[in-house]
Amino acid sequence: MKITYYLRGLSNPSTIYLRARTDIHDIRIKTPFKVNPENWNQGKVKKHRIGRSFDHRTKSQLQQNTFLDKLQNNLNELTESISSNYLSNRPAISSQWLRNQINPIEDKPINFSDYIPTYIELSNLRSSTEKKIQSTLNRILKFKDIPLTSINKIYRRELLEHLSKEGYAHNTAHHTIKVIQTICNHAHDNGYDVHPDGLKFSRRLKPKRPPHIYLTPKELFKLESTVFKKTVYEITRDWLLISCYTGQRMGDLFGFKRENLKTIDGYKFIALTQSKTKKSLMVPVNNTVECILNKYNGHFPPLLTKAKASNEVLYNRFLKQVCQEAAITDIVKVNLRNPKTNRYELRKVPKWKAVSSHIGRRSFATNHFGKMRTSSIKTITGHSTERQLLEYIGQPLQETFVDIAREMRQVEFSPLSIIGKTS
Secondary structure, three states, rough: OOEEEEEEEOOOEEEEEEEEEOOOEEEEEEEEEEEEEHHEEOOOOOOOOOOOOOOHHHHHHHHHHHHHHHHHHHHHHHHHHHHHHHHHHOOOOOOHHHHHHHOOOOOOOOOOHHHHHHHHHOOOHHHHHHHHHHHHHHHHHHOOEEEEEHOHEEEEEEEEEHHHOOOOOOOHHHHHHHHHHHHHHHHHHHHOOHHHHHHHHOOOOOOOOOOOOOOHHHHHHHHOOOOOOOOOHHHHHHHHHHHHHHHOHHHOOOOOOOOHEEEEEEEEEEEEOOOOOOOOEEEEOOHHHHHHHHHHHOOOOOOOOOHHHHHHHHHHHHHHHHHHHHHOEEEEEEEEOOOOOEEEEEEEEEEHHHHOOOHHHHHHHHHHOOOOOHHHHHHHHHHOOOHHHHHHHOOEEEEEEEEHHHHHHHHOHHHHHHHOOOO
């Protein structure tokens, strides 16, 4: 008997199929194993080539190679097991006989929590995402850990009731449910038994739109014209203005260097590759950002500290002081964490108390909406779809259609438009 493996499609992950051939039989059957087609070549698992340099991507590839080694071992053991049974017993070969032979080589996790390490190992997650997954798991374990096959509508209802009694915000509960659904689907795609309800666990559960906090053009002018006594506040203000006029995430913002600056057809740009989306783009430099660059002799402002994590913490801390000194005091509603209960609560506070590092990116998208093409804003922010961008800035989809109607009216060219006009 000759046993080989193959893929039928290019979707990620793709199911691995087994082909068993004898002189009189040729049977093809699905296995419980799946693989990324990029890690498959001529019937065998293909591992990542690891270079000498080591970065975040290398760490991820090493983790994936560990999984790929296990996968190839599983296929080898499956081949050996089927071949041995065939040679020993000489059974009548059929699809059913092969199905009875194909069993997962390693024990499958039973409980939801048991699958988390497998999910993390097989997924290319950033460290921040892993922390969020662990935080969600801790929230679930405080309630009840159950088998993947028992994650049904009853468990969802009980979990939501528990989270509500514990004082968790609606959106925290929604996020918890979404994570459970994501992991259930991942387990199902990798051949694990999952209750059907778990595959659509967040169905009909919608998040509540959080308060939309951003800095208006008038408030940005206040920031620009305020004279700060402390140098660290002035540096923080400059980074905040750059953030509000470039729309980039904090992880990319503090990576800006003089080498990122490019000039094309008389326009100056900041060239970068977004760390989250891996999208390459060039962000135009406006007058305010250019003034800040000139202030630092063509460089971006210095970081508040050399350690990246500490820099982001200090930036968040100083932002509030900067906005307070700039008299950004309008009262807004915002979800803030209660230090006593460690839960988010909706409160009315002066806007300076509600600002955080994300406000720059949101201010860019909100202030430019309606003044620039939505597709242009989306290109700079890196949102994948227009719907994502509209949800991000709290813009109803209906208003976008109204804008489209205005544009169409401006370019109206139909000869039928003259019908009904009086002479």
